[in-house]
Amino acid sequence: MREVAILGVGMTRFGELWDSSFREIGIQAGLSALVDSKLSSQDLNALYLGNMASGTLLEQEHIAPLLMDYAGLAGHHLPAIRIEAGGASGAVALHQGYLAVASGKYDFVVVGGAEKMTDVPDVAANRILGGTADQEWESVFGATLPGLWALMARRHMHDFGTTREQLASVPVQAHEMASKNPNAHYRNKITLEQVLHAGPVAEPLGVFDCAPLSDGAAAVVLGPAERARKFTDIPVRIAASEMATDTLALQHRSSITRLDATVVAAKRAFAHAGKSPKDVQVAEIHDAYSISALLALEDLGFETKGHAGAAFADGTYGIGGRTTVNPSGGLKAQGQPFGAVGVAQVVELVRQLRGLSEARQVAGATLALSHDVGGTGATSVVHLLERMN
């Protein structure tokens, strides 16, 4: 397999982008990544696009050729492929783009993620989200995504003594980080008290424990690592790209305080790269709910099971901590346009590895990890990104 590098990155602002269409945000992200890579559109060989639910959200399927078309590139007749894996769609698209370049079949590939979620009523959106859990065994009985994650939170509190305050420390840090991120959906800081006293969504999770639904798009340009220096002074290598799956329904798993898909994907990724969690200076992890971030830190191997709550509340994962987690603000505060999330995580990490993250820069970062989850963990994807010196 060829080594694969990231040559360029780009993204839109995340938020309620009511003045922009799906086509516009998709193109904006893709073209900004292309400009950043210094490639021309003539150089491109294929497009991969992560998107969860354009069929239900927009009544439009077949959206990968649609974006090529509206970017003015239909005349190139390039392969353009949509990938769907719930909230992990973007990261799975990146895995496919990685395989496409690694195979030698395609040299230069754009991987995008895009979702336009705020143009439909919240009740419709929540029904659509239920489609990423098990429709026949969960959603049809009224189990929502927040409700399912709340079950995991309750059990984690019961089994390991994780406190409500520890959970609440996750969104507080997320909003603090996002206050320095001009692309973030929410740039306001929040306090522990605000989180604790916010209205309930699915107890113990309140409004501030749940990431928003957002509009947004992100894109990266991939190419063979041996040609990367032609395009950028600080190329970033994909040191590992691994994914794993699990049962769709929570009730069919042996534990609900552990995502086995994350455990397996992380083990494969660290083994492939010959690295361990202590080598990672900066990570973007799945924090759609406060509990998601704590499970992720444990399942990825940063913490032993049950200890993430205390460690997070102690600032271990803040700026200046052992590993900085979600400097973008994460899904919670940068925002959550489902299909775009996994790609946006990588955009943030590449900028960190290049030293371009300004107020939220993690000093001297050379190895970064991204972690994206679909549904309640039926899909999990882990990428390790390394600065090429």
Add this chain to the structure above:
Amino acid sequence: MREVAILGVGMTRFGELWDSSFREIGIQAGLSALVDSKLSSQDLNALYLGNMASGTLLEQEHIAPLLMDYAGLAGHHLPAIRIEAGGASGAVALHQGYLAVASGKYDFVVVGGAEKMTDVPDVAANRILGGTADQEWESVFGATLPGLWALMARRHMHDFGTTREQLASVPVQAHEMASKNPNAHYRNKITLEQVLHAGPVAEPLGVFDCAPLSDGAAAVVLGPAERARKFTDIPVRIAASEMATDTLALQHRSSITRLDATVVAAKRAFAHAGKSPKDVQVAEIHDAYSISALLALEDLGFETKGHAGAAFADGTYGIGGRTTVNPSGGLKAQGQPFGAVGVAQVVELVRQLRGLSEARQVAGATLALSHDVGGTGATSVVHLLERMN
């Protein structure tokens, strides 16, 4: 890149499968392909699944892990990836499976295609199909898929003198072929008169010029060609796997009597394999509408532009003709479960190349072509399959 071979194939019956769920047909196709390949589930490394619209048809996204789950394989935590490209979803999934094995990352991969379409009212299904054309420029104004293909038919008749009778010869042959196919949705033979006098759908296309909506699933098992003989006496090599895209909306193309995506994908495929159309003994091509098959024969290079109607009516593409087209009965008569079509085409061709097609066997076939189209040609995929001697 490693050479990739097809080690096993399987499919369900196509039709109105009201007594089987999406999960059941997906698993049935996958397991029958696995049994045919002589691999065990322990050998598998990944699943690719082509599906157009489970979100709207079933309110269920994230269906690739769902099928792993219900096949009893969730504990393997394998990558499971859904691909969407309208009616070409299955063939695009095969292209991804091919890249995955070619890259060396995964050795043994199941590629499935599945769609459950007849559980929703026809009006809902047609609205969903409109989502594979351009929703903002076509569907919203009332243009349906049959309507758009009818425009192409009218123009082909005007420009090249193609007759109504020549168009009608396409479904007559399809039903004749399907009468010998136990998996086919329609096994009744029809006459030219029946086609000509059937109720109109979108003139000049009548009921018998349009493929049905079907339920069904199909699967193939891929592996490295150099290990193929371990599993099967007659392995089939993927000699080429190529795809191309075009504008989603018909009005944005320079011609509506030619699918440039097919022209480009076919040129790339024949160049990659060092073959030409005259080397192909058997082909499964996109015949969702009568006109689709004539355009395909021209765009793939079997006929010069404008001549496919006369050639088809003369029996050039029947059993015993120069190249036998759609021995399965095609989308028209074997059936059209959108995401499954591109995989089912390959199932038929592998059986033909192995000499296992009984009453519809094309004698001595060594090179086969499959051609799958999404929407009105925004995606086109061409595979060349070669019997390994």
